[in-house]
Amino acid sequence: MALSLRAEKLAAPGPNFLLTEVLPNLYDGAANPGGWVNLGVAENSLMHEALLAHLHAHLRVPGAALTYGDGCKRLRRAAARFLTRQLRPVTPVEAAHVLVSNGCTPAIENLAWAVANPGDGILIGRPYYGAFPADVSRRTGVDLIPLSFGARDPMGLEAVDEHEAAILAAKQRGQRIAALILAHPHNPLGRCYPRAVLVAYMRLCQRHQVHLICDEIYALSVFESRVDAAADAAAQPVPFESVLAIDPAGIVDPALVHVLWGMSKDFGANGLRLGFTVSQHSAAMRAALQGVFEFTWTSSLSDLVAAAILEDDAWVEAYIRENQRRLAEHHAKVVAWAREHAVEHAPGANAGFFVWVNLGAVYRRHHPDEEVADIDAVVMASLLEHRIFLADGVRFGAEQPGWFRIIFTLEAAYLEMGLQRIVAAIKGTSLQLPYETNGVKE
Structure with a gap:
């Protein structure tokens, strides 16, 4: 056949x-x-071991966990409160700002589907997380466009200039650039973007009305580096700061900014298959993603497990x-x-x-x-x-x-x-x- x-x-x-x-x-x-x-x-x-001990001590499974659930109400509240505490956003995250999916892979795909038409482009700097091309393009028809930086720092201000050049080049050939993706902290480089670079990307997105998709799945998996003290000053470790913690006033329309986070990395729980899309200022985006939620529906059991973790402030x-x-x-x-x-x-x-x-x-x-x-x-x-x-x-x-x-x-x-x-x-x-x-x- x-x-x-x-x-x-x-x-x-x-x-x-x-x-x-x-x-x-x-x-x-x-x-x-x-x-x-x-x-x-x-x-x-x-x-x-620590995570399993917490689960065994606190998990109680009600009959509701065997149903379709309630739309992740408890989990969305827990995630909103948790992300507000940890990412320190300018505007507190509300449950209504959070969309839950069965992993960040479908969350990336859903955002690509929502911001771009087939044939439109989304920019990504090299090197990049190896699953991004499939996540963005495989089923959406969206073109993920990788950018090369040569000897320039892929996480520096010159990389922002390369993104703008790519946007202008796309306009010349008649292709719309719908978004750019930042992995922050970066995968595979293991670095965080400096605040000045994040602001430059936000300004770029405002100039060209391009969405900024910031994948912050490693936001809490940061550490004090014990090595590289004598490394090139341009590559010195930079503390993590969420893009949500930067006041967008006078920089970017906040409706263009979307953040991803999930349980798989910071909590070592890939098997829970839980991702969160935070779009604080775009009701249209949230409505569009809610319109296809059934394709990335999460397990009620996963919702229950994650909520029990995120609600325990002292343990977290x-x-x-x-x-x-x-x-x-x-x-x-x-x-x-x-x-x-x-x-x-x-x-x-x-x-x-x-x-x-x-x-x-x-x-x-x-x-x-x-x-x-x-x-x-x-x-x-x-x-x-x-x-x-x-x-x-x-x-x-x-x-x-x-x-x-x-x-x-x-x-x-x-x-x-x-x-x-x-x-x-x-x-x-x-x-x-x-x-x-x-x-x-x-």
Whole structure:
């Protein structure tokens, strides 16, 4: 039977195909020693025990949790109060400002659908979170346009100029630019945008009547960087400040500003599948998104779990502090490893779960006589041979080849094993991995 044209485009294995092999076959020292070490998926397991303890102690499931629910009334109130406390917005977030979806992936897609027509463009700077292209474009027909910055700081004022040049170029060719997306804190660079740069983007959006979509899913996963003190001054760590905390008066029509946040990163709860879209000043946007809410409906059980977490102020404050302490500790481990093995890494990081590293350059250094046409493919092949999974810069829009993202929010011994496997992969040495698992050749 023939598929639709759009379905045929997706029928071939895509970049997520490998995950279907990796995630069901993860390393376990006792049960699956030949499994994959996964340092590629942005999950934070550092605080799972604390979160589970809270859930077990406080979760009571009423019969209503087995129904369609009440439109997330309790959760929206809890989220509005929580985000007001944590993001310190100029205007307090109200429950009516918050739309709930089953993750931030559909939230991004819904915003793209709401602000842009098929063929319109949305701008994104490189490197970018690898799922943005699919989130924005796969089902909407919207064109996600990546911007290159060369030697310029992708999080500096010159990057704002590149965005304006792209808007003007699009007008010249007859394409409407509907929005631009900022990942703030940035994924994969692990940095926060300076206030002056955020203001410059807001002014840019006002000049050209372009929506600003600010993805703040790592807003509370910030930490005091213990490294890079001698790094380039242009890449020094910048404290996080939500775009909602900047008074828009005289800068931008606040109806153009929309913020995303979710439970998956700051609370290490990817499996809850909960995302929040905050659009404080656009009733039309909220009405449009509410009109398609049934396509991204959340589980009543997830709503209940999240509300119980967000309403517990004292526990949340302690949780955030301890999570940030552990993030700093594990980030320092990976940077120390990178320095020990002379692996170039992006400096100035103080947020997120990742370190952005240039493994291609290290591979070439260890294989000076090897002719390599596609360093990304060669390094990835070696990583996979050593049963270590990382996200590669090709999918993340890296401007230079050889860059990969290492996730550090994992138990220390597991992380150390992953780093050892990376070294073996780039050096081309064997770890004598056990590929016999339960009698089956993997």
